Amino acid sequence: MKKRVIAVFFIFLFFILINFVQASFGVSPGKYVVDFSPGLNQNFTFKFKFDRGAEVDVFASGELKDYVILNTNELIEGGIVEVEINLPQHIETPGINNIYIEAKQRPSSQGGITLAGHVIARIEVKVPYPGKYAEIKLIAPNANAGELVNFTVLIDNLGTDTILAQTALKIFDYQNITKDDINAGVDVINPKSSVARIVSVSTEKYKPGTYKAIALVDFGGIEPIKDEKQFRLGELLVNITNHSREFVRNKINKMDIEVESLWNDPVYNLYAQVSLINYDISFVTPSISLYPWSKNTLTGFFDTTDIKENKFKANITLVYNEKSSSKIVNLSFDKTVNYTLYIVIGIILLILILLIVIVFL
Template sequence: MQNASAAGISPGKITLNFFPETSQTIEYRITGYDDFAITNKECSFLEYNNDSEWLETGETRFTVTIRFPKTLPPGANNCGFMVMHGATDPEAPETARRGIGAVSQVGAVIQINVPLKGKYARISLHAENANKGEPVYFQIKAENLGEYDLNSLNARIEVADIEGKIIQRLVTEPFSIPKFGAAEVWKKMETTNFVPAKYKATAIVDYSGAGPAVAETAFLVGKMFVDFLGFEANATSGRINPITANIESWWGNPVENVYAEFKMQNGSGKYAGEFKTESADLEPWQKASLLGYWDATGLEPGNYTAGITLKYKGGKTETNGTIILHSPAEAKTEFPFSKAKDILSSPIFIIVLMLILLANILVWFMQKQGKAKGEKE
């Protein structure tokens, strides 16, 4: 007998388009079971063909047939089934399924797409960042989810700055989407006259339906610059405190040896120490966190000003911020229940709990089998 714990089914999920009062047969292959039953069918129009065949690859092949009814609700309809180990008869009652096989099963999902009433389209928009002077390419993916073909469509793209002011309008070439179909269109935009900054693009496709299809995306027109996004600090006087600086590259090429320098002053402007974070090499457009340590062993609680300089090969970024240095009494303490919460949410505890639950199910089932056997005798 094969190892049911290694069971799998292929395909695990498929998508079909709905054609009323037609049928479609789907072939499946299952591993890990040498006898099985098809159970828990989610739709009445799915039939198991009772044609299983063992293959030399160690798999078992079988087919099911979908017989589409006249109507189904518009949208995505899920239809599926479970394959349960331990019974060769697809109609076998639960008491006929043997031992551990009764709790060993794998499932398959069949998604049936039914057109929405009238005309209906859905789109997505994607754009990669680009350095100033390099083009930005907009990718629009469109799906036809309605009852009719959609012909002679155009996508309008509006590009706005962070204040919402539209600074560029574009129109794609015409395209069409058949029923159940999809289309992908591209539009190129030059950035020579753009100021390096963050921008938002909105794509609009009017298909004479209930309303236009709309999608948005954000992108960067970059320059050789590393942005300081902020820092994370929970600092206490009398201690050495970890400080994390969060950064983002605005450059479409690698940026080497990036690190942050913090120079600290108290509320009176008096020097209160300085430190450097670890360094990192950034990939294009990458966000990262840099860790450093501030020695506050001889400092009083209060607000401290941090003069922050990001240094990197090719430039630097300067900013400032405020770090609150708490007294030890104000420092957060860990309540007893927080440790218990950590234990209860740990992967090891969850695995042990699942094993105990499975053992209880097996004991219950074996007792039920023994009771049924005793009644027959």
């Protein structure tokens, strides 16, 4: 009886999970972006998708929902929703004002457990700030030391006035020492417009490592605006970051070697040659490739039958791109306590004690 109840429970759970897996809903596109203008009238189209037979309520929400007209307030299994916005002459709040178009599935009239969909699309209305206002974004790509690095400063005029944007770029090393201070030029940017200022920096005198870039843009505001990003300059080097340390005696053991690339290009055909010092034991791992700045694991196998010491050493040599680097590591045998042996010894001692007690009593 108990087994039958358990079987019924798992069958019930299976059908619930099947319903969850089959649940499918979404919207395309997920977002529109529009610049505000007084009295703006514009139409948008969203395509909603729901499960077969799903009954869906459609409605608008957000700061500007009162300026929205929908062609329908309900859908069956999804469909097209046409949205018309008629914005006022003035919006008090500058910045991003969102209109949300929500499609919410009604609970099933048949009862049972279902996964109800709730999908939200968005119309982003960008309202300009009064006067001068701008935002920036710095893009700082990784590169290899010695290469030319092209930084991008994106300047977006979100105000009502035309601005004169003076861009500067500063670069600092890990000790916060200034490596470069570049005057990148001036841009005239109209309202609702943006500029991508490219700043090229030679890194011939830079060492490999991590650096910080700070972009500053003075457009006549209270103070310059800034954005900062870290970037890395690579060298053709693969580091061993971790490895297996403990092994089991008298069997074939697996050894994992974790590696990390410090190069901004792919590293191909990377493999490890491992030799146990003072033993005629060695192995070579299969080769792998590393993406720029990525990590991966090399794996090889060796037999510990001939190793007598508890501790021993291995020389790991990484071979890649006609280059090699070596590291000597400490290894040892697993010190896991053999509880079975201790239990057997304990039982033997207990029997001896009982025999002694019986004999002398």
